[in-house]
Amino acid sequence: MGQQLHFEKHLLGGRSQTLKFAFVIDPLHSLKPWKDSTIAMMRATEKHGHEVFAIESHTLGWRCPEPGQNGGVFGLAMHLHPRPDDHDWYRETGRDWLLLNSFDVVIMRKDPPFDAEYLTATWLLERAEAEGVRVFNRPRALREHSEKLAIMEFADFIPPTLVARDIAQLQHFIDEEHDVIVKPLDGMGGSQIFRIQKNDPNRNVILETMTRLGRRTIMAQRYLPEIAQGDKRILLIGGKPVPYCLARIPKAGETRGNLAVGGVGVAQDLSPNDRRIAEHLGPILAKRGLLLVGLDVIGNHLTEINVTSPTCMVEIKQQTAFDAAGAFITTIEHLCGVY
Structure with missing residues (x-):
């Protein structure tokens, strides 16, 4: 608990102003209240x-302003009152089509895939920014930071990696590294991740399938045996690392630690190397408008930079009492000048 008080004190003192928060989300019924960081944020927002x-x-949509009428980016806004009961987690007290500039803060929490609809949402939210809306994470930053490819900027921290769709290049990389992980550039939750060893009889068909016969670019990385100790999710809030990470440990017979495929999350203190990576990337990413970031670290290597809808807040709070969702809302209050 001392860690929590220190973290929040470092970010903000008291507060006295009520803000209107709008969370842009996937369909409401698809959220899982017992584990969803978005719901943790909503609960923290009302608690504050x-x-x-x-x-x-x-x-989401946009209408051109006309004489005597308001226009701009809009959406169907549901007024919610979050509850602590995971089986009945909110009350809705109304809904209406509202302009986004009627809110003080908009939080973009739609999950990948980063498809044409996601891209369109970022364009609309960027227009809302131009209309004076504070949007986190910033729409332009979301577009410019592919969760897989953003690691290219920080090559000193990553394992041997190849990004390509040419099957011969991928085959050569497997021959060099002997044991690799391949994954699509737009997946999440461990979807379509394969481990290929040099003598794997299925390596050709896996690469053909993953690249769609050389028509889709994918990522290949050296397999890191430290995955057995967990794929660590490190949260950055306002450029500062949360003092605990969540090590997602693969279940027996798995090479993926993702909670969505059965991994077990174990909260632990940041290691010196975890902190070195986080403290290097944090200020850089925050300056670009990425208020909340989830770094994935296996062993001593950075493997992904998650910016769309980083999670693991609930598990960290359950195991350490550190309220990352509350710290996130506190940071936004500070940025909005609420003391």
């Missing part, structure tokens, strides 16, 4: 005395 609204991303 602010209003909570949810806007399902498919309702």
